Amino acid sequence: MEFFAQSGIFWAFMGACFASVMGAIASSLGSGSTGQAATGLATERPELGMKAIILEALPGSQVIYGFVALFFVVYVVMPKYEALTVMQGLQVFIACLPVGISGLFSGIFQGRVLVGAMNMLAKDEGSFANAMIMGAIVETVAILGLLGTILMLLKV
Amino acid sequence: MALQSTSKIRLFISSQKEEDLLSFLQKERIMEIVSVREEERSDINHSAEFAVSKLDFAIRYLSQYATKKEGIRNTILGEKIEISDETAKDLVSGFHWEEGVEKVSFLESTKNDIVRKLTELKVVLASFISFDGITIKAEEGLFFPSFFILPLRTAHEFEEGVKEISSFLDLSRVKESDSFVCFVLFSKQEVKELALQILAQKSGSEIHLEKGVSPSQKIQKLQKEISALEEDFQKNKEEAKDLSLFLDNFKMCYDEYFSKEKLNTALRGAEQTFFLSVFEGWVETSRKEELEKKLVARFGAVEIEEMELKNGEITRVILHSSPLIEPVMEVTKMYGIPKIEEVDPTPYYAFFFLVFFGFCLTDAGYGLLLTAMTGAVLSFHLPFEKNVIAMIKLFMYGGISTFILGTLFGGWFGLTPDQVPDFLTYGTGEILANGEEKRLFLGQIFDPMTDLVTKIMPVTYVLGLIHLSLGLYLSGLIAWKAGNKNRMLFVTLPMIFSFIFASLTWVLGIAFFEYIFYITLCFTMWGLGESGNPVLRMLKGFGGLLNESLGWFSNILSYSRLFALGLATGIIAMSFNLVALTMGEMVPGILGVIVMLFILAFGHSLNIALNLLGAYVHSSRLQFVEFFGMFLEGGGKSFNPLRLVSRFRHTS
Numbered sequence: 001m002e003f004f005a006q007s008g009i010f011w012a013f014m015g016a017c018f019a020s021v022m023g024a025i026a027s028s029l030g031s032g033s034t035g036q037a038a039t040g041l042a043t044e045r046p047e048l049g050m051k052a053i054i055l056e057a058l059p060g061s062q063v064i065y066g067f068v069a070l071f072f073v074v075y076v077v078m079p080k081y082e083a084l085t086v087m088q089g090l091q092v093f094i095a096c097l098p099v100g101i102s103g104l105f106s107g108i109f110q111g112r113v114l115v116g117a118m119n120m121l122a123k124d125e126g127s128f129a130n131a132m133i134m135g136a137i138v139e140t141v142a143i144l145g146l147l148g149t150i151l152m153l154l155k156v
Numbered sequence: 157m158a159l160q161s162t163s164k165i166r167l168f169i170s171s172q173k174e175e176d177l178l179s180f181l182q183k184e185r186i187m188e189i190v191s192v193r194e195e196e197r198s199d200i201n202h203s204a205e206f207a208v209s210k211l212d213f214a215i216r217y218l219s220q221y222a223t224k225k226e227g228i229r230n231t232i233l234g235e236k237i238e239i240s241d242e243t244a245k246d247l248v249s250g251f252h253w254e255e256g257v258e259k260v261s262f263l264e265s266t267k268n269d270i271v272r273k274l275t276e277l278k279v280v281l282a283s284f285i286s287f288d289g290i291t292i293k294a295e296e297g298l299f300f301p302s303f304f305i306l307p308l309r310t311a312h313e314f315e316e317g318v319k320e321i322s323s324f325l326d327l328s329r330v331k332e333s334d335s336f337v338c339f340v341l342f343s344k345q346e347v348k349e350l351a352l353q354i355l356a357q358k359s360g361s362e363i364h365l366e367k368g369v370s371p372s373q374k375i376q377k378l379q380k381e382i383s384a385l386e387e388d389f390q391k392n393k394e395e396a397k398d399l400s401l402f403l404d405n406f407k408m409c410y411d412e413y414f415s416k417e418k419l420n421t422a423l424r425g426a427e428q429t430f431f432l433s434v435f436e437g438w439v440e441t442s443r444k445e446e447l448e449k450k451l452v453a454r455f456g457a458v459e460i461e462e463m464e465l466k467n468g469e470i471t472r473v474i475l476h477s478s479p480l481i482e483p484v485m486e487v488t489k490m491y492g493i494p495k496i497e498e499v500d501p502t503p504y505y506a507f508f509f510l511v512f513f514g515f516c517l518t519d520a521g522y523g524l525l526l527t528a529m530t531g532a533v534l535s536f537h538l539p540f541e542k543n544v545i546a547m548i549k550l551f552m553y554g555g556i557s558t559f560i561l562g563t564l565f566g567g568w569f570g571l572t573p574d575q576v577p578d579f580l581t582y583g584t585g586e587i588l589a590n591g592e593e594k595r596l597f598l599g600q601i602f603d604p605m606t607d608l609v610t611k612i613m614p615v616t617y618v619l620g621l622i623h624l625s626l627g628l629y630l631s632g633l634i635a636w637k638a639g640n641k642n643r644m645l646f647v648t649l650p651m652i653f654s655f656i657f658a659s660l661t662w663v664l665g666i667a668f669f670e671y672i673f674y675i676t677l678c679f680t681m682w683g684l685g686e687s688g689n690p691v692l693r694m695l696k697g698f699g700g701l702l703n704e705s706l707g708w709f710s711n712i713l714s715y716s717r718l719f720a721l722g723l724a725t726g727i728i729a730m731s732f733n734l735v736a737l738t739m740g741e742m743v744p745g746i747l748g749v750i751v752m753l754f755i756l757a758f759g760h761s762l763n764i765a766l767n768l769l770g771a772y773v774h775s776s777r778l779q780f781v782e783f784f785g786m787f788l789e790g791g792g793k794s795f796n797p798l799r800l801v802s803r804f805r806h807t808s
Contacts, residue, residue, distance in 0.1 A: 051490060054780075057773040061717065068716045075609055129492045129780070129790040136781040143710040150713075 004086065009078070011089030015096030016073040019149065022100035023066020026107020026142075030059025033111035037118035048121060051128050055117060058135045059110045062103040065146040069099045072153050088156055095152035102145025110138040159500045160474040162188075162438040162795050167451075168459040174426065174433040178419045178798065180454060185797045186447050188472060189437040191425025200423045204416040211253060211410040214260040215403065215804075221393065222400040233539050236806040237404055244805060247408040256402060263396050270389045274382060281378045283363055286338050287371030290330050294365035302348050303371060304339040306360035311337035317354040322347050407804035415800045422798055436463065438472040438795060471496040472795040481506040483549035491780050492790035497638060499630055501788055505779050508623045511561070512778055513554040515616065516771035518722035519729060520562030521569040522764050526555030539806050554771065565612070565722070566600035569760060570729025573597055604726065612719050620715030623778070624708065625652050627786030634787055646683025650676040651704070677701065711782045717774050725767045732759030 003010075038052035073092055081088065117131035167187075169177050181187050219235070239247070283305075292301050306314050311329075318327050318341065325343040332338070341351055355362065365374055427434040439447055444460070451458040465471065473496050477485050484506040494500060517523065530552035540548070562568070573581040573595040586594040596603060602611055632648025635641075657673035660666050681697030684704065688696065736759065740752030784790070 053769070054490070054773050054776055057770075058777065061714070064717045064720045065713075067720050068713075071608075071720075126492055126791065128490065129784070129788075132491075132777075132780045133785065136785070140710055143713050144706075146713055146716075147706075147709055 006083075006086075008084030008086050008089030011086070012073055012078060012084050012092040015089075015093035016070040018093070019069035019073075019096040019100045019103075020063070020066040023063040023069075023103045023107075026066075026104045027060050027063035030062065030107035030111030030114070031056055034059060034114040034118070037115040041118045041122050045122060048125060051121060051125075052118065055114050055121070055131060055135060058114060058132070058139065059107050061139055062107040062110075062142050065099055065103055065142050069096055069146060069149050069153075072150060077153050077156050091156045092153065095149050095156065098145040098148035098152075099142070100145075102148075103142045106138050106142040106145075110135055113138050158476065159494060159496060159498070160476050161441045161496050162472040162474065163441045163444055164463040164465060164469075164471075165437065165439055165444065166461045166463050167435045167437070168461070169433055169435075169451075169455060170457060171428055171431060171433045173455050174423060174428070174435075175419070177433075177435075177451070177455060177458075178422055180451075181798045182415060182419060182800050184447075184450070185799045186443060186450075187437050187439045188795055188797045189422040189425065189435055192427050192434065192436045193425055196424040197426065197428060199428075200420050202420075204413045204420050207253075207413040208410060208417055210257045211406055211413060214253075214257045215406050215410060217260050217264055218396065218400040218403050218406065221396040222403050229539060233806055235407075236539070236804055237407060238539060238806045239404070239408075244408050244411075247405045248412055251402070251405040251409060253406060253409040256399065256406060259399060260396075263392055263399070267389070267392050267396075270385050270392065274385045274389070277378055277382050277385070281375065281382065283361070284371055284375050284378065286331060286333075286336060287363060288375055290338070290340070290371040291373075292330075292340055293368055293370045293373075296367055298344060299342050302341045302343070302351070303363040303365065304341060304351075304355055304360050305363060306337055306339065306355070306358055308333075308335055308337055310358035310360065311339075314339075314354055314358040314360060317358075318351045321350045321354075325351075411802045411804055414803060418798065418801055437798075440474060440795065470791070470793050473792050474795045475500055475502070477502050483546040483553065484509055486543060486546045486550060487776055487779060490776070491784060491788075493792035493794045494788060494790060495792040498634055498788055498790075498792070501630070501779075501784060504626055504630060505623075505783055508619070508626075508783070509775050509779060510553050510557040511619065512718055512775040513771045514557030514559075514561035515619075515718040516721040516774055517554075517558040517567075517725050517767055518562050518565045519567035519569065519725055520559045521567070522725070522729075522760075522767075523555045523558030523560070523562050525764065526768070527552055527559060528555075530555060551768070551772075558771075563597070563599040564601050565604060566597040566602070567604075567722075567726050567729075568597060570726055570731075570733045572730075575733075604723065608719070608723070612722075613716075616715045616718040617712050619718070620712045620778075620782070621655060623715075623783055624711055624786065625655060627783045628652060631787035642683060646679055650679035650683065654680060680704075711785075714782055715778065717778075721767065721770055721774060724770075725763065728763045728767075729760065732756065732763065735759065 034056045038056045041052045042049040073096065077092055078084065084092070114131070114135045117127075117134055120127045121131055165187075167177075178189070181189070224230075225233075286305050287303060290303075294301060294303075304314075315327060315329075318325070322343070325341060325347050327339055327341045327343075330338050330340050341348065343351065352362065363371065365371065369377075422435070444462075448458075448460050451460070473493060475485060475488065475493070477500070481502055485502045487509060488494075488500070488502045514523070517526075530548050533548055534545070534552065566573070568576070576597075578595075581595040581597055583593040583595050588594050594603075604612065628648055628651060632644035635643035635648075654673055654676040657669045657676060660669040661673055678694075681694050681701050683697070684700030685693030685695070685697030687693065732755065736752045736755035739755055740748045742748070743751045
């Protein structure tokens with residue numbers, strides 16, 4: 001009971017950890033699946049290697065967004081208070097959910113979209129711009145999740 | 157520094173001069189020829205194409221035997237060669253490449269024949285080699301010898317089985333090893349046939365010999381034949397090696413026919429009457445008159461007619477830029493070529509690209525290293541392709557930008573000011589909790605430890621805002637050029653001014669500008685509403701404004717990656733320093749210093765390599781997705797004039 005009463009900082013760290021770990025999982029899954037397709041593309045058409053690398057790097061953004069959320073929690077929210085109350089800690093935790101969840105799903109689905117984009121690129125080198133935009137549209141969800149998280153964190 | 161337009165033209169010339177015309181155009185690189193026919197002309201033969209494929213075969217074959225040229229220069233060149241125009245001509249003239257190709261073809265078929273025979277003989281020899289030393293000759297008669305070989309595990313069962321067939325036989329083991337046993341069976345034909353059935357069941361095989369020949373003799377004969385073939389193989393190889401001395405001649409002939417083939421392709425797509433040949437294509441608009449003059453001067457009767465574009469036809473564009481920002485153009489090319497009605501984004505984003513690159517690394521030490529290394533590579537004038545040189549230059553610029561930003565942020569190989577001599581730092585006057593004065597590196601303005609939230613993060617977002625505003629301005633400019641002036645006047649400019657007035661009001665605290673800010677918002681809503689009665693238009697505009705604001709927020713947040721990546725570079729560098737120091741202290745004496753230096757070298761090399769890729773990829777991404785997304789569609793086609801092509805000759 002005493003632990004729960006003083007667990008504000010625990011919940012804040014849990015939130016920061018959730019945001020960054022979900023982002024990391026999303027990026028690994030997204031970049032992993034895109035990377036597999038990229039190796040195939042680069043084997044068949046080595047001249048497209050750099051384009052494939054850039055597409056593969058797109059799902060790497062989710063881990064960055066998770067990191068930004070973590071950063072906000074640790075360096076913006078927490079220094080504002082000497083000790084976080086349980087309610088404030090829980091608020092931080094809940095505020096971190098949007099970036100974590102949206103990051104996770106957008107990372108996975110961005111990976112799938114980019115696998116298709118690799119096929120598109122293999123057939124038409126000029127479709128790189130479209131491939132980038134298609135991948136980036138899925139990522140918008142993660143950015144909006146981060147936006148939601150930051151807006152909520154600023155209100156804690 | 158813009159997109160240069162091309163015009164589509166139709167060119168009429170006497171059909172007698174069509175080939176000369178195309179040769180001339182190839183040398184001048186002034187016109188892109190497109191096919192005007194649905195079916196290719198049948199009067200143009202495919203001899204150049206055949207020559208190219210024959211020469212390609214010869215070059216591939218002889219390349220295996222050519223002496224590899226050593227040195228970095230030759231490694232970079234690969235299959236290409238560096239020679240002057242004159243030497244190239246000398247290599248082609250008087251060289252009978254057809255004879256050469258025939259010789260290569262003969263050598264190849266002979267070699268294949270030798271290899272096939274050798275393989276066959278070696279297989280046969282392998283089956284006999286177990287009987288080496290056996291001098292019993294194969295004979296015909298009532299009782300005759302048969303030679304069998306079996307695995308050791310079934311040999312005994314075979315022996316038992318055969319002895320049960322008849323008592324009129326003699327089966328003896330003539331040779332044994334760890335894995336097999338060789339038998340000689342003296343028997344009648346009927347007995348042998350029964351023995352063969354058992355042999356098949358026990359996974360054995362029979363060795364066939366000609367009459368009067370013993371296994372030993374057979375082996376000797378086979379070995380002789382193999383030696384003779386190996387000699388032939390060696391001779392064949394020597395001949396190929398001798399012929400490979402003419403590899404450069406073959407390569408230059410290839411290039412000549414390769415260009416000829418391109419010329420023929422252009423010819424096949426041209427319309428032809430008895431007297432006239434008609435070519436269609438693209439020419440740089442500013443050089444159209446020059447082309448006409450040159451053609452008239454050279455060929456006399458030539459007519460050029462400007463053509464109307466067909467519906468949906470894409471005008472060819474030429475990307476031109478100053479040599480200073482040319483390396484950044486590689487990033488644009490990677491995205492795709494802009495259409496003629498768009499703008500060349502390179503000069504607009506070049507500065508931002510380099511600043512973002514520097515932001516992602518933010519280590520002056522790494523910046524210096526990168527600049528020094530790329531500068532050194534460029535100073536050797538190595539025979540890289542043009543696009544590779546451009547990329548090296550791009551990284552050099554990135555290195556300079558990293559050095560400047562790294563200096564401002566105090567990033568020096570992950571070191572902290574207290575780890576370096578005092579003369580490399582300065583005191584800020586601020587007294588720390590431990591009573592000492594806070595020190596920063598010389599030139600450092602931002603302290604990542606204290607200014608990250610208050611200064612560095614806002615700087616990245618402000619950079620993003622300026623970057624995106626520029627994109628917005630370009631979108632307005634494109635709309636203006638296309639005749640949609642309302643977009644520029646009621647959306648682009650009011651939005652840009654709203655950012656300025658919002659900054660003046662809430663950042664600088666000048667309350668007066670708040671009203672002007674609201675006016676600019678009203679203008680923006682009016683512009684975004686597009687049409688309808690005023691009330692409806694403003695309502696639609698309000699919805700549009702909300703949508704735009706959300707888009708802008710999410711786009712600006714994407715620039716968070718700049719400080720996140722910069723921070724990551726610094727933290728990883730600090731971690732390697734810490735690991736190196738700890739390990740160095742754990743190992744005593746000079747060995748500790750060696751260990752420390754090794755970890756430092758390895759760690760920082762890894763950090764540079766990983767973050768260099770990250771800096772390039774994420775700086776590019778901010779252009780491709782956030783910036784280009786504002787105004788650039790891409791999908792243009794670059795002007796690709798008829799030219800002399802070369803696969804094997806390096807042209808610097």
